[in-house]
Amino acid sequence: MLSSFRPLKQYVVLHDFVGQRPDEVHLDKGDIVLSAEKFADGWMRGIRAKNQRVGFFPAKAVRRLFPKGHDCKRTLIAKELLSSEETYCDSLIEINEEFALPLKEQSILLPEEHNQLFGSLSSLIALSEDFRRRLRERVNFWDEDETKIGDIFLNLAPLLKLIISFAVGHTNANQLFTKLRLTNEKFVSFLSSKEEKHSVGLMGLLICPIQRVPRYVLLLKECIKHTDENHQDFAVLNLALAEVQKIATDINENIRRVENELQLISIGKSFTQDDVNLLNSNRQFASRKAKSSSRLFLKERDKIDSKKLKKTASFCVPEFCGTNEDVGIGSENLSDTRKYIWEVATSVVEADDAKELGDSRHLFIFNDLVLVAQTLSNTKKQYKLRRKIPLCQVWIEEKRLDGADTLCSGLSVGSPFAMYKAVASDSESEPIKLRTVENVQKAIRKQKYFLEKAFKILPIPDGNFYTQNFSTVSNYQSGTEIELTFRKNTQIAIVGVVRDAGKWHPSIYDYSVEALGCTWYFGFISGRCGFVPADCFDVDTKPAESETLSMGRFLTMRRKFSEWTKRSFPPLSDRLVKVIGDGVQKVINVSEVADAARVIRQFFRRRSTILPEDVQWFLREVSDDKTVNVLLSAEVVIAKRMNAWGKCQKRMHFEVEEKVMAC
Secondary structure (H helix, E strand, O other): OOOOOOEEEEEEEOOOOOOOOEEEEEEEEOOEEEEEOOOOEEEEEEEEEEOEEEEEHHHHHHHEEOOOOOOHHOOOOOOOOHHHHHHHHHHHHHHHHHEEEEEHHHOOOHHHHHHHHHHHHHHHHHHHHHHHHHHHHEEEEEEOOOOHHHHHHHHHHHHHHHHHHHHHHHHHHHHHHHHHHHOOOOHHHHHHHOOOOOOOOOHHHHHHHHHHHHHHHHHHHHHHOOOOOOOHHHHHHHHHHHHHHHHHHHHHHHHHHHHHHHHHHHHHHOOOOOOOOOOOOOOOOOOOOOOOOOOOOOOOOOHHHHHHHHHHHHHHOOOOOOOOOHHOOOOOOOOOOOOOEEEEEEEEEEEEOOHHHEEEEEEEOOOEEEEEEEEOOOOOEEEEEEEEEHHHHOOEEEEOOOOOOOOEEEEEEEOOOEEEEEOOOOOOOOOEHHHHHHHHHHHHHHHHEEEEEHHHHHOOOOOOOOOEEEOOOOHHHHHHHHOOOOOOOOEEEEEEEEEEOOEOOOOOOOOEEEEOOEEEEEEEOOOOEEEHHHHOOOOOHOOOEEEEEOHHHHHHHHHHHHHHOOOOOOOOOOEEEEEEEOOOOOOEEEEOOOOOHHHHHHHOOOOOOOOOOOOOOEEEEEEEOOEEEEEOOOOHHHHHHHHHHHHHHHEEEEEEEEEEEOO
């Protein structure tokens, strides 16, 4: 029996065939046979429609039969591929003969200008001619069931990388073309002489190689769609598609990269009075409160697990990159590449400097930075740099109508320095697109992610800390659980250490905390604690009056760090603790596994007094300053509670209290 898993295809008999063996079927010219099997030796097995006889016959004796007016889709795609390749190849030859060669022979362009415009054109022509020749050989002798084209693409794919360099140079060629039209009269005259014959123009022709690769991808997908899985070309076509898609992706990424770099250069040049180098790989920008501070961890590497530091140091020093695929914000990494996102005209509606209120400001927003500029000339697009703000300290406030794709009443960009409200553009009909705003929001989320990573490799703070209260000079909206949100004139207790001959320094370490180009303080607002930007405070005007950090806040800070960093407190080397109860004070050595009930038993172990049976005893964790007073359950492991005390162990003790049981 014929295989029931393969569809039967119709064939028409081209000439008579007389079988010589019992398993061979006799065929007359014009007969219709149905077959699903073709063998490597050139024979087929099928059913003769006339008498339903099953047998073998030579494949050369039949031809595939399609309905009237029908040509196999796969065949049509192959023909379209050849036809489009011939058109493409002719276009390349036309560019060379009509533009490249005459411009070179007439010396209208300098050699470097000619090379920048036409680049590797001759190599692309040779590549296309060879590919066209191979395709023509296959299509001219096309067999629906036998002919392959996937192998031609597999051989072509490595050579298509030549188009990548051509695509990268195309952006520069566009710049040069614009310049030549303004400065080279002979070039302009030459182009005018070609306009009637070549309406699309030179640059329209030069973009053909870049457009060709996506066309290959589309045709390969269509060919795969109409190729049977059992066809010998099916697997090869899929391999070829994967290779060509990689080339197409590389071309697009390189074009975007070059266009972005040109955009950065253009923006940098618009700051005529400032030295703005946006291509600089060093993306650190000093905070106004970071005059003498050191970069995060440079002095304290020995205090952190070296293996963990190597894995995560990139989040503190943004010159390196780290992955962020696990947070749903895309696969882009924090790399050296600065990317332009958007620019918008704004007015200052809130500012720490009252003189700025109402001023116009032009914001240039990048994936890591916001430049705040003052417009010097609208016609020439000239600006003066007023401020650089790391994007990790920026937030967006927007209003929109439900279901609308534009903002209905504007947008505000917040920062520790000022709040900037977007104003209407020169064209009142040009609303702010939500897609643009979402791109900015996405970039902010990425920066916040890396900021959070930077904070989470900090060691758990320990030691003697002191606080000073400051009033914030601006608003701030956090984007992570480790930051605080507050309004202007909010009182925040900043935690610091005393060093440099008794001078208070606003840091929870012996060094300043810097991440993503800005300095950060740690503070408390009521019961909440977290990091705050140093730019939200004017620390220099505060007299050096500080208070010892309460034990309640000390333990809150350490437990928050343990929660954020997913790390346990280091064990205490000495677990001797003072226990007070029933008018007696004792020092007890607590074992590593002792719970509250065991500590209570230790406390009463050598007492001669018989304890009443109707009294239940509890253990309470208490600080000397009375800011900690926690009743512990009997199962709590005391050593773990004590580990949180750190170097302030002597400021803590336990108290045993009794509770009379009801009868």
